[in-house]
Amino acid sequence: GCIIQVINPNTSRAMTETIAAAARSVAAPGTKILAVCPQEGVPSIEGHFDEAIAAIGVLQQVKLGREAGVSGHVIACFGDPGLLAARELANRPVIGIAEAAMHMATLVATRFSIVTTLPRTLVIARHLLHQYGFERHCAALHAIDLPVLALEDGSGLAQQKVREQCIQAKQQDGSGAIVLGCGGMADLARELTLELGIPVIDGVSAAVKMIESLNALGLSTSKHGDLDFPRAKPLSGMFGSFSG
Numbered sequence: 532g533c534i535i536q537v538i539n540p541n542t543s544r545a546m547t548e549t550i551a552a553a554a555r556s557v558a559a560p561g562t563k564i565l566a567v568c569p570q571e572g573v574p575s576i577e578g579h580f581d582e583a584i585a586a587i588g589v590l591q592q593v594k595l596g597r598e599a600g601v602s603g604h605v606i607a608c609f610g611d612p613g614l615l616a617a618r619e620l621a622n623r624p625v626i627g628i629a630e631a632a633m634h635m636a637t638l639v640a641t642r643f644s645i646v647t648t649l650p651r652t653l654v655i656a657r658h659l660l661h662q663y664g665f666e667r668h669c670a671a672l673h674a675i676d677l678p679v680l681a682l683e684d685g686s687g688l689a690q691q692k693v694r695e696q697c698i699q700a701k702q703q704d705g706s707g708a709i710v711l712g713c714g715g716m717a718d719l720a721r722e723l724t725l726e727l728g729i730p731v732i733d734g735v736s737a738a739v740k741m742i743e744s745l746n747a748l749g750l751s752t753s754k755h756g757d758l759d760f761p762r763a764k765p766l767s768g769m770f771g772s773f774s775g
């Protein structure tokens with residue numbers, strides 16, 4: 532069996548549990564999910580500053596996962612923070628939930644919509660569409676205009692807003708699939724797919740199955756070229772723990 536490390540880059544334990552449950556719901560019988568989050572950092576990731584802080588925690592967790600011998604790593608935040616840096620550190624596959632969900636959407640529809648949290652994070656999704664080459668596949672992006680942790684406040688308001696945005700996207704965007712733009716929405720995909728009759732895709736579960744596929748194909752992060760391990764050099768202060 533194999534172990535897949537699923538990293539919630541924010542420090543919200545409730546969201547880590549939501550993410551872990553989504554990962555476990557699709558994991559193959561022989562796959563163990565190791566759900567983690569950084570010891571220190573940001574409680575939610577809602578912009579460029581938060582992403583920069585969260586990326587350090589992602590790298591610390593990837594290093595721990597590599598030392599524990601995990602068979603792959605999932606970065607369970609829709610901004611995929613630290614993705615390429617993590618691939619330099621890792622010897623196994625590293626997949627972000629945004630790229631995973633976007634890839635899956637292109638396999639079932641010619642165009643997809645994205646539903647995320649705060650309007651200010653729409654630009655992050657746009658940057659990823661450009662980076663991954665999916666701009667022409669994305670018909671529209673929507674935000675529920677609630678903070679990320681509203682998904683964990685127990686009121687159900689954020690979940691209702693996600694549902695409303697998905698219904699609007701299905702009716703207005705001309706897209707055949709919808710990508711959920713937050714790790715905290717991971718538990719909503721199955722029910723929304725059934726209720727709305729359109730593929731609603733969660734990147735956490737998509738990424739877990741992609742890691743299992745890469746493992747089954749004997750494929751892992753290429754260490755030939757720019758994703759080779761970082762060049763050795765003395766790292767000072769808090770970064771010393773990355774040395775060696």
Ligand SMILES: O=C(O)C[C@H]1NC(=O)NC1=O
Nearest residue numbers: 575576608609648713714
């Ligand atoms: O960008 C967002 O809205 C969602 C993103 N932030 C976060 O803390 N986890 C996420 O998936």
